[in-house]
Amino acid sequence: xxxxxxxxxxxxxxxxxxxxxxxxxxxxxxxxxxxxxxxxxxxxxxxxxxxxxxxxxxxxxxxxxxxxxxxxxxxxxxxxxxxxxxxxxxxxxxxxxxxxxxxxxxxxxxxxxxxxxxxxxxxxxxxxxxxxxxxxxxxxxxxxxxxxxxxxxxxxxxxxxxxxxxxxxxxxxxxxxxxxxxxxxxxxxxxxxxxxxxxxxxxxxxxxxxxxxxxxxxxxxxxxxxxxxxxxxxxxxxx
Numbered sequence: 562x563x564x565x566x567x568x569x570x571x572x573x574x575x576x577x578x579x580x581x582x583x584x585x586x587x588x589x590x591x592x593x594x595x596x597x598x599x600x601x602x603x604x605x606x607x608x609x610x611x612x613x614x615x616x617x618x619x620x621x622x623x624x625x626x627x628x629x630x631x632x633x634x635x636x637x638x639x640x641x642x643x644x645x646x647x648x649x650x651x652x653x654x655x656x657x658x659x660x661x662x663x664x665x666x667x668x669x670x671x672x673x674x675x676x677x678x679x680x681x682x683x684x685x686x687x688x689x690x691x692x693x694x695x696x697x698x699x700x701x702x703x704x705x706x707x708x709x710x711x712x713x714x715x716x717x718x719x720x721x722x723x724x725x726x727x728x729x730x731x732x733x734x735x736x737x738x739x740x741x742x743x744x745x746x747x748x749x750x751x752x753x754x755x756x757x758x759x760x761x762x763x764x765x766x767x768x769x770x771x772x773x774x775x776x777x778x779x780x781x782x783x784x785x786x787x788x789x790x791x792x793x794x795x796x797x798x799x800x
Contacts (some may be wrong), residue, residue: 567731570706570768571761576751578653578703587661587725591633592749598699599751604639606786606794607696607727611640614694614723615797618746627692627719629683629712630700631655634666634676641674654692656681681712683715695720698727706772713776717797725785726795729763735791736760768797 576582577590598604613622624644628637635790637653644651653676655666662784663678670676695716701709716724727736740757748756773795783797 563737567733567736567761569657570731570764571758572705573758573761575703575755575758575762576699578680580751582751584661584664585628586749586751587632587768588633588665589660589749591662591665593748593752594668594699595633595635597756598635601606601648601790602788603698603727603792604636606792607698607789608639608643609634610725610794610796611643611694615647615649618649620657621650623650623652626654626693626694626696628653628655628689628697628718629702631657631666631678632662632699634678635669636696636698637666637676638670638674641676648761650655651675652692653677654679656683656686658682671696693722693726695723696727699729699759700761701726701728702764705728706768706775709772710775713773715777717776717799720797720799723796724799728793729760730791730793731765732761732791745795769793 577587618624626640628640631637632655633659634655637655641651641653653674654681655676657663657666658681663680666676666678670678670716681749701712704712736757743753743756766785766787770791773783778797782799783795786794786796788794
C-alpha cells in the first residue's frame with residue numbers, strides 16, 4: 562500500500578510486533594506512547610463510557626475490568642483513579658502478549674492500586690476467566706480482520722456486562738500529522754516507525770460494521786462512534 566492510498570487497511574508490520582528489542586528501548590517506547598495517549602485524549606472515550614455505564618450502579622460495588630493489550634498500564638491506572646472518585650472498588654487486570662509490557666507496567670504502577678498484569682496470547686488465555694467489562698485501547702489495529710472477529714467473539718463469551726474497543730481512525734490527516742510530528746520530536750525509532758503504520762492499519766466505520774456482522778453482534782446491542790481526534794469506539798452492552 563502506498564502512503565497516499567489509505568482507502569484500504571495496511572498489513573505492514575510494526576516493529577513493536579515483530580522486532581526483538583531490549584527492555585530499555587521497549588519501556589521507553591511505552592512511556593512515550595503514554596504521553597501521546599494523554600495529549601491526544603486517547604483515554605477519554607473509555608473513561609467516559611465507564612462513567613456512563615456505571616451511572617446507575619450502587620456505589621461501593623466491586624467492578625472487575627480486563628484490559629487486553631494493556632501495554633504499560635496507562636489506561637488501567639486512569640480507570641483505577643476514576644472508579645475511586647465514583648465510589649467503586651476495583652479488580653483490575655491487564656494482559657499483553659509481550660513480556661516486557663508486564664515488567665514495564667509493574668514498574669510504573671503504584672503497588673497500592675493492586676492492578677495485576679499478565680503475559681499471554683489472549684486466545685490462549687484462561688478459558689474460565691471472566692470480567693464485568695473487557696476493554697482494549699489501540700489494540701485491535703494489530704489484528705487481522707479474522708483475528709478481530711475472533712477477538713470480539715472472545716469478549717462476548719468472557720464479558721459479563723459489556724465490552725469496549727477504543728482505537729484509531731484510518732485517515733490521511735492523522736497519518737501525515739503523526740508521520741511529521743513524530744520525526745520532529747525526540748521519540749525513539751519504534752515510535753517514529755510504528756506511529757503512522759498504526760493509523761494505516763486502523764479501521765473505518767463501514768469496516769467496523771462488517772466486522773461486527775461477521776462476529777454475530779446484534780445491532781441492538783452495539784454502537785460505533787467517532788471521537789475527536791480521529792478515533793473510533795465500538796461498544797457492546799450485555800446487561
